[in-house]
Amino acid sequence: MQKPANLVRLIWLALLALSLAGCGGLGSISMGDLFSSGDTPEPGQPQTQAPDIAAIQNPGDPKVAFLLPLGIRGNASEVARALKEAGEMALVESGSPGITLVTKDTLGTPEGARAAAQAAINEGAELIVGPLFAGSVQAIGPIAQARGVPVMAFSTSSSAAGNGVFLISFLPEQDVANIVRFSVQSGQSRFAALIPETAYGSIVERSLRQELQGKGGQLVTVQRYQRTPQGAAQAATQIAASLKDAAIGADTLLIAEGGDMLRALGNALTAAGVNPQITKIVGTSLWDDPATASVDIAVGGWYPGVSPELTNAFNARFRQSYGRDPKRIASLAYDAVSLAIALGRQNAQSPRGQKFPIRSLTNSQGFQGSNGLFRFLGNGRNQRGLSILEVTKSGPRVAAPAPSTFGAGF
Structure with a gap:
């Protein structure tokens, strides 16, 4: 080669x-x-x-x-x-x-x-x-x-x-840590969340509570749901009512879904009157899917991920070597x-x-790899410095570049 x-x-x-x-x-x-x-x-x-x-x-x-x-x-x-x-x-x-x-x-x-x-x-x-x-x-x-x-x-x-x-x-805990850090720094501190009734969802909810508590934010309402069209529609209707409640005062909605289920939730939220100009919509790396750009309520929303520049560089080299695109x-x-x-x-x-x-x-300063900055912790988990990407109709845009070092906030 x-x-x-x-x-x-x-x-x-x-x-x-x-x-x-x-x-x-x-x-x-x-x-x-x-x-x-x-x-x-x-x-x-x-x-x-x-x-x-x-x-x-x-x-x-x-x-x-x-x-x-x-x-x-x-x-x-x-x-x-x-x-x-x-x-x-x-x-x-x-x-x-x-x-x-x-x-x-x-x-x-x-x-x-x-x-x-x-x-x-x-x-x-x-x-x-x-x-x-x-x-x-x-x-x-x-x-x-x-x-x-x-x-x-x-x-x-x-x-x-x-x-x-x-x-x-890529650990769900790090998705949550990165999106919460950026959101709170951007003035978004009162979160609502739509989270599936799965093992993944339980990790996301636990991490969301921990990260918001540690960064001065608050999880004001959560709707868990079964991953069915009926379950998604019911949860979206309930969370929409909560978002309109001034006493709850949520300014951000985290949707821990991607693909077809994100589309179903998005359609139900739009039908229920959720306005992404009023409530900031954010997600996890499950949004790292070309289909997310066609979900109207997600457009303008943020999610954590690897910058397209790094992803494209790796994919190009893999294609050069093997003649096809790699699995992520x-x-x-x-x-x-x-x-x-x-x-x-x-x-x-x-x-x-x-x-x-x-x-x-476990070098505390970490390593720079094809997905950006990461380091291993003593407990065997990792921390990643991810970019924050904004959904646009033409694909993701970098809203905030990934950190180059593990400094304050990690």
């Missing part, structure tokens, strides 16, 4: 900055995936042949296990394929990764994940990237912890985090493998088993 010279230069300089940051503290660590307008990939024919990662890996380099449900059927198999390809793309773009990536099939089951993790650790893996599903992550946690092998997993279930398991995924989650595998490469180089002189120490993974 051909690489533009300026891209190679960026990656090498970023990895050098990482080594220096370990000594002198240069702020967040870039993993070589932030592009200026002049650094985007050169046009050309897609390289649809799989990159030869064996040619750039040294058997003596520290092993990183890549646990994916490659043998599963359905949509999950396509997700697993995209994760695998994005991880391999990170290897190739690094030029000389300094790690050996060993892919293991979890078969999409906890039992398969346990077997894959055990085999990888027995073969000398010092870090695990994956698995994808929460049950699989929970299954391998005790095995990895017992052998002192940290894990960077893709699950969005925070219950799977901790004891050496770090979640690199693929960028997380790219960042996980890029971070493994960077930490492996930073700790190249450390003894075996100490190449990926917890103190490096």
Whole structure:
């Protein structure tokens, strides 16, 4: 796979900055995936042949296990394929990764994940990237912890985090933290919320209460609903009545939905007389969908997400490599493998088993990846500095850029 010279230069300089940051503290660590307008990939024919990662890996380099449900059927198999390809793309773009990536099939089951993790650790893996599903992550946690092998997993279930398991995924808690921070800073402090009766919805409600309490806001009314047309319509009618009640005084409505359900809620809210010029409408990253632009009540609303510039840069490079658009989650595998490469180089002189120490993974200044700024917390969860995007008829517009450092407010 051909690489533009300026891209190679960026990656090498970023990895050098990482080594220096370990000594002198240069702020967040870039993993070589932030592009200026002049650094985007050169046009050309897609390289649809799989990159030869064996040619750039040294058997003596520290092993990183890549646990994916490659043998599963359905949509999950396509997700697993995209994760695998994005991880391999990170290897190739690094030029000389300094790690050996060993892919293991979890078969999409906890039992398969346990077997894959055990085999990888027995073969000398010092870090695990994956698995994808929460049950699989929970299954391998005790095995990895017992052998002192940290894990960077893709699950969005925070219950799977901790004891050496770090979640690199987009977490609902971080959606809420980012949209509340910006909204309160913008003068919106009295929230109403439409939240589904799901595990995701429960996380959103709990996080919303915590974030508003910590930032001087208030959750004045909540409607939970079953994810059916009837449930959505009833909840929208009830919340609309609350928004018109001066005693409640809500100035912001959070809708924790996307896709067809967001459209159903939006239509019901409009029919019930909710005016987005009076009540600010905000959402979560579930709004990160082209269809959101056609939901009238969402137009002008805010939601947290990765800036289109970063998303487009990653997607263009993936298309150049594989001839098709990636699954959105693929960028997380790219960042996980890029971070493994960077930490492996930073700790190249450390003894075996100490190449990926917890103190490096939990660097408080964080890392800059293809999705922007993030850092791992000691409890295994992550924090992300996301952009705030505004919905327009022609697509998302950046209302507030993502923070470049973890400063005040986090």
